[in-house]
Every structure is written in structure tokens, then in C-alpha cells.
Amino acid sequence: MATSQHFDTVLQNGRVIDPTNNIDGNFDVGIRHGKIASIAESIAPEMADDIIDVSGQIVMPGHIDTHAHLSSPFNSNVDRAYGHAMLVESGTTTALDLAGDPTAMVTGMIQRGAGLNVASLMGLVPHQTVSEDDPRPAVLRDAIADVKKRGGFGVKMLGGYHPFTPEASSDVITAANEQLAWVAFHVGTKDSGSDMTGLREVPGITGKGRLHVAHINSYTRGMIDQPHEEVQEALGMIEKMRSQWITEAYLAQANGTNGLCDENGDVVYNVAQNCLKARGYPTTDEGVKASLMDGYGSALVERGGRVIAVTGKEAVDIWEAASTDASLSYPVNPPTSAFSLATAKYDDGTFRVDAISTDGGSLPRNVAIERTMALVQFGALSMDEAVIKLSYTPSRMLGLLNKGHFTEGADADVTVINAGTGKASMSLVAGELIMLNGRAIGKGGTWLVLEEGKDAAAATGLPYEVVNLENSRLYENWN
Ligand SMILES: [Zn+2]
Known part of the structure; x- marks a missing residue:
């Protein structure tokens, strides 16, 4: 690649890992106008405005957390907006706010944002965010259209807290799919629980639809069978639903x-x-x-x-x-379940559970990166695989085609990891430093919205990006 041009920032001499482009070695990363401009063995220092020495450290595409909590419609003893800085401090660069409210999320981003890219879902809470207990399809259609207009990606069912009937749960998926909106499910209905009994219902509830089944590890805690039996059953279901579900699991013991x-x-x-x-x-x-x-x-x-x-x-x-x-x-999360779910693969080498998430943010368990690095240290994952589970696959799940890799012209979202501690030491979003040595230094953030949410995003004055979920793995080959 050309190194003769000028760069805003150069990350010098890190171990750069980008499985998409088969890169694993010591390189300089040149960033220009917020994009990756060059990966080269050596970039002349006079070509850069700013040189950051990352010798001995791992440089990967930024961590994309597909299950975080940055806002909440619930009464709570914690202010969810603190989650922006907490996620940034652990090395995350992009997050899916999995159940809150887009308006609350963006208010938090303005007040206490730390430079993250954030997409937001609305939790479906009867009589709070949706008008009926088991909402009718017409009510769901309106609620989902409204969320998209307010800058949300879609909705999440909170089956462990506010379960619907299986029929109403199915209606939620249908209504969201019809509008190409995101739909996530913390499983459980009025007929089941937030455990394997809930997960067993989900293939039927999904029908021919598409669904993000949240935190698979939450249903393999040994409530019904032994944890390892529950893990095997869950992985079998995921295989059957492979073309319809996307999934993540987190690695913290704390729920x-x-x-x-x-x-x-x-x-x-x-x-x-x-x-x-x-x-x-x-x-x-x-x-x-x-x-x-x-x-x-x-x-x-x-x-x-x-x-x-x-x-x-x-x-x-x-x-x-x-x-x-x-x-x-x-x-309550057994480490054995976490290990199995993080590492299980199909025969073709792809992972059964798509991503490693935090289910953190404002919950103090933002350990996705350090625990994934522990699995690398242990030999359970290669470094390439760690990047696939933390960044590349999450980028595909969300349809963020410019993230998750370091192809020339990709977004310069970068997580730098201290190879000794396994913790993130630095991160950048669009070429700007948002975290250094565990301290969040970014402000605000970039709001990821759908086409319908453009006006709401523009009205905030925040940077925003319009995402087309036709490009997401959730709606892959959907028509
Ligand atoms: Zn959660």
C-alpha cells in the first residue's frame, strides 16, 4: 500500500491482527480522515502528524459489543449512562444497547458519552413502553415504527422479566421482521422461564422469522439439567436455527x-x-x-x-x-458453560455462538476482552479467532460493513491490547483516541440509526451513521 502520503495518526510497530486481510505481524497502521489508510511494515515518521508507539501491543479492529446496557426505562439504583465510559475503559468501540430506550440512550450519550458508536433497542415493557400486556400485532407494528423514527434499531423482549405469551412473543418477531427492524429476545414466556424451558420454546416462536437470541449462557446455568447437558442442547438448537438466529454469550460469572x-x-x-x-x-x-x-x-x-x-x-x-x-x-454463570459457548464450532470451523459480548456497560462486568484474551492464553482460541468473535463477526451481525477489519478505507476503530495483562490499553474511534491506559477520554459518541431515524439523529447535533439492516447477518438472504 502507498506510504508516500500524509497521515493524521500512525500506530507504530504493534502486532496488527486482521483475519479478514490475513494480517498478523508487526506493522504500522496509518490513519487518515478517520479511516484506515495504510498497513505497512514501516511508515516514515515525517509522514505523520501524530505517532503513537504501540510496540509489543496487540492492535485489532475495535471491539463491537452486541449486548450492552447504556439506557433503561426501568426504575433503577444505577444511572445507565455511566455505561458509556465503563465500556470505553474496557476497550469497546461500538455497542448495541440491548433494551432501554433510544431517547434515553442519546440523552445519556450527550451528558456522559465517551466516544462510543451506539445502536439502541427499546425493551418491551407492558404499560411502560408498549400499551398492552400481550400486545396485538397492530400495536406492535406501531411501537416498532415509532422506535425506528426515534433512532432505535428495533426492540427486545424481556422474557426473564416481562414475559409475553408464546403467541405474542411470536407476533413481536413477525412485526419486527416485516419492518426489517432488530428483534432480540431474552427468552422466557408466560409458559416457561428464563432457562432451558424458555429456550426450548424459541424455535417454535421464531417460526420462519429472524431473531437475536440474547446471552445464550443465561439459559445454561444448570437450572433444569446439568450445565454441560444444557450447553449441548443449546448448541444443538443453535445449529438447527443457524440460518435464522444470531447469538452471543458473555464470559462474566456475575449476572x-x-x-x-x-x-x-x-x-x-x-x-x-x-x-x-x-x-x-x-x-x-x-x-x-x-x-x-x-x-x-x-x-x-x-x-x-x-x-x-x-x-x-x-x-x-x-x-x-x-x-x-x-x-x-x-x-450464577458457570465458567464451564462460558468456556464451551465461547469456543464451540461447526465442522467447517465457524463458531456456533456468533459473538462474545459483555451484557455489561453500566453493569460492572465489562470483561469480554480480558476473558477472551485469557482463552487465547489458555490455547482455547487463536488470536485470529479472538478478533473474529470480538470484532469481525459482530460487525457482520449488525451490518457495519466498514468495521471489524482494517481494509484500506475501513473505519479507523481500533482496540489496542496489552499482551501481558490481556486488557485493552488504548482505543480509537474514527481515528480519535477515546481511551488511554484504562481512562475514558472520549466525549459524546456516534449514534447508529436506521434510515427512519435520520431526522431524530440530526436533531441532536451528534455525529450519526445510517445503517441498513439488509446488510446485517440477522437479515442475510431475507426477502
Ligand atoms: Zn442484558
């Missing part, structure tokens, strides 16, 4: 849930009930309290502009101050 109890003192949400059952606690307010006092459960709280997890009496106080409607976390 995220909500400790809401009703007037009888019973835990309301299925996910929280499962967390308590997993260790033999009663699914009541007393059970929640004991689990927090024992240090099994944690409550989330804001400290110094970030969200952290605390246990013991401090956690009980937070939960009680929120009248039990508080964000909690339990270490």
Missing part, C-alpha cells in the same frame, strides 16, 4: 438482575428467583436479604462516576432504599 418483591414479600422476577434457588435461598424478601448479607449477592451503586457492586449490609441498605426495586448481581 445482572433486579430484587423487586411484591406486597407479600415474594420475589417478582424469574431471573432473580433463579439466582436465589441456585443456592437454596427462599424466593422471598428474606431470601434476598440473606443472600446479600452472606456476600452471595451484590447490589449495584454509583461511586465516582462509575457503577460498582457491593455486598453485605451496604447492599441491603441500597436494596431497601430502592423499596426492593434495585439492580442486583449474582455469580
Whole structure:
């Protein structure tokens, strides 16, 4: 490639890994006008305005998180907007906000954004974000059209929290598919739970449609069978639905849930009930309290502009101050399930679970990069495969054709990883530094919207990009 032109920034002498272009070696990366302009063995220093020495570090296309939380329509003890900086600090450059509200997300981006590219889904919460309990198709059609106009990619069903009937769940998928909108499912219906019973229903609910099945690891926690049996069953279902589903799994042990109890003192949400059952606690307010006092459960709280997890009496106080409607976390994800889901492949070498996500953001478990690097260290994934699961495949899932690789002219979104610690040390979006040594230094962000959301995006004054989901893996060969 030409090295005779001028560059805004050069990342010098890192180990550049770009499986799309068969690159793995020490190179300089030249960036011009926010795009990758050259990958060369050596770029003359006088050609660059700014040279960043990344010797000994890994330089990969930016981490694209297909399951993050940056906004929320729910009452919560944490401000989701802190998630922008928290994700950026862990090395992420692009995120799909998986259930909140596009308007809330962009307000957070303006106030506390840290330079991320973000696409947003609206969570379907009866009587809050959608007018009916099991919304009729016409209601769903209007709700989805409205979300797209407000800058959202689509919707998410929150089956572990606000389950619909299987029929209404199916109607959500149909309505979203008809409008080429995103549709994600935290599985579970009024007939099942947020576990394997819920996942078993999803092929039927999907019908001939397309669906993002969220965090596969959440259904393989050993609630119904042994975790390894549940993993094998889940992977079998994913194979059957290979042309219709896209999937991700995260690698943190900690989950995220909500400790809401009703007037009888019973835990309301299925996910929280499962967390308590997993260790033999009663699914009541007393059970929640004991689990927090024992240090099994944690409550989330804001400290110094970030969200952290605390246990013991401090956690009980937070939960009680929120009248039990508080964000909690339990270490319920077995590492064996995480390992299997991250590494399982088809015979042709492609991964069964498409991506490694965080399910983080404002939940303090943004460990996708460091845990994936631990799998590389362990020999379970090659470095190429790590980049495929963290960046390339996520870019295809979302139809972000200019991301996930370093082809000349691609977006200069870059994550730099310290090869020793496995943690991200630096990241850039469109050629601008947004994180350095674990500190978020970016502001605002770029809003990823569909064509219908262009006006809403333009009205914010933020940079935005229009994405066509016809290019996404979700709608691959869809007609
Ligand atoms: Zn989530």
C-alpha cells in the first residue's frame, strides 16, 4: 500500500491482527480522515502528524459489543449512562444497547458519552413502553415504527422479566421482521422461564422469522439439567436455527438482575428467583436479604462516576432504599458453560455462538476482552479467532460493513491490547483516541440509526451513521 502520503495518526510497530486481510505481524497502521489508510511494515515518521508507539501491543479492529446496557426505562439504583465510559475503559468501540430506550440512550450519550458508536433497542415493557400486556400485532407494528423514527434499531423482549405469551412473543418477531427492524429476545414466556424451558420454546416462536437470541449462557446455568447437558442442547438448537438466529454469550460469572418483591414479600422476577434457588435461598424478601448479607449477592451503586457492586449490609441498605426495586448481581454463570459457548464450532470451523459480548456497560462486568484474551492464553482460541468473535463477526451481525477489519478505507476503530495483562490499553474511534491506559477520554459518541431515524439523529447535533439492516447477518438472504 502507498506510504508516500500524509497521515493524521500512525500506530507504530504493534502486532496488527486482521483475519479478514490475513494480517498478523508487526506493522504500522496509518490513519487518515478517520479511516484506515495504510498497513505497512514501516511508515516514515515525517509522514505523520501524530505517532503513537504501540510496540509489543496487540492492535485489532475495535471491539463491537452486541449486548450492552447504556439506557433503561426501568426504575433503577444505577444511572445507565455511566455505561458509556465503563465500556470505553474496557476497550469497546461500538455497542448495541440491548433494551432501554433510544431517547434515553442519546440523552445519556450527550451528558456522559465517551466516544462510543451506539445502536439502541427499546425493551418491551407492558404499560411502560408498549400499551398492552400481550400486545396485538397492530400495536406492535406501531411501537416498532415509532422506535425506528426515534433512532432505535428495533426492540427486545424481556422474557426473564416481562414475559409475553408464546403467541405474542411470536407476533413481536413477525412485526419486527416485516419492518426489517432488530428483534432480540431474552427468552422466557408466560409458559416457561428464563432457562432451558424458555429456550426450548424459541424455535417454535421464531417460526420462519429472524431473531437475536440474547446471552445464550443465561439459559445454561444448570437450572433444569446439568450445565454441560444444557450447553449441548443449546448448541444443538443453535445449529438447527443457524440460518435464522444470531447469538452471543458473555464470559462474566456475575449476572445482572433486579430484587423487586411484591406486597407479600415474594420475589417478582424469574431471573432473580433463579439466582436465589441456585443456592437454596427462599424466593422471598428474606431470601434476598440473606443472600446479600452472606456476600452471595451484590447490589449495584454509583461511586465516582462509575457503577460498582457491593455486598453485605451496604447492599441491603441500597436494596431497601430502592423499596426492593434495585439492580442486583449474582455469580450464577458457570465458567464451564462460558468456556464451551465461547469456543464451540461447526465442522467447517465457524463458531456456533456468533459473538462474545459483555451484557455489561453500566453493569460492572465489562470483561469480554480480558476473558477472551485469557482463552487465547489458555490455547482455547487463536488470536485470529479472538478478533473474529470480538470484532469481525459482530460487525457482520449488525451490518457495519466498514468495521471489524482494517481494509484500506475501513473505519479507523481500533482496540489496542496489552499482551501481558490481556486488557485493552488504548482505543480509537474514527481515528480519535477515546481511551488511554484504562481512562475514558472520549466525549459524546456516534449514534447508529436506521434510515427512519435520520431526522431524530440530526436533531441532536451528534455525529450519526445510517445503517441498513439488509446488510446485517440477522437479515442475510431475507426477502
Ligand atoms: Zn442484558
